Amino acid sequence: MSSQRVAQVADVYNLYHDGAVDLLVRFFREEGFSTPRDMIARNLQLILADQGCWTAVALEHGKAIGVITVTTMLYVEWGRLAEIGDLYVDPMHRGRGAGRRLVNAAIDWSRQRGCNGVYITLTPEGEARHRLSHFYQRLKFEPTGRTTMMFADLVRGGADETER
């Protein structure tokens, strides 16, 4: 592992598509998610095809060693907000600024898209394994104090009207 800073962040397009999928597959496996590769690749395609989303890789010697995905949504309170959905740096390349470069690039993209903030949802597992709140606080993110909840039954068939 070299100690030089990671040189470049590039938008994901055909050239870096497979590298981005490889990194996302590793990320999900390492975090214990069983999401199959074809679903990861399919959802990445949806992100790439959507003007309100963005994906980039960090490059070293032309090889993708880190990846970030960003989506945007509209709110009455905030206008447009961006959310970092995925961020992963190859363990061999951590601690050399790739994560910071990717997040800063995501902030720049979000600003250009007219977003008024960038947020991140941290899981207890991510906090326990990687102290992610410390990482994001170093990058000037602040805790919101909000709790995120989700109705996930849409993919499992949805709740019956009578149950609501």
Ligand SMILES: CC(C)(COP(=O)(O)OP(=O)(O)OC[C@H]1O[C@@H](n2cnc3c(N)ncnc32)[C@H](O)[C@@H]1OP(=O)(O)O)[C@@H](O)C(=O)NCCC(=O)NCCS
């Ligand atoms: C979190 C992660 C992306 C950081 O990537 P990285 O390339 O090692 O981070 P950087 O080298 O850019 O570090 C940026 C700053 O954060 C600090 N930092 C990095 N990881 C940190 C951690 N886990 N806890 C606290 N601080 C951390 C660095 O010391 C550095 O601080 P400084 O520049 O002010 O000295 C990487 O560890 C990773 O991929 N983890 C597993 C996947 C994951 O949990 N992703 C987040 C999903 S939301």
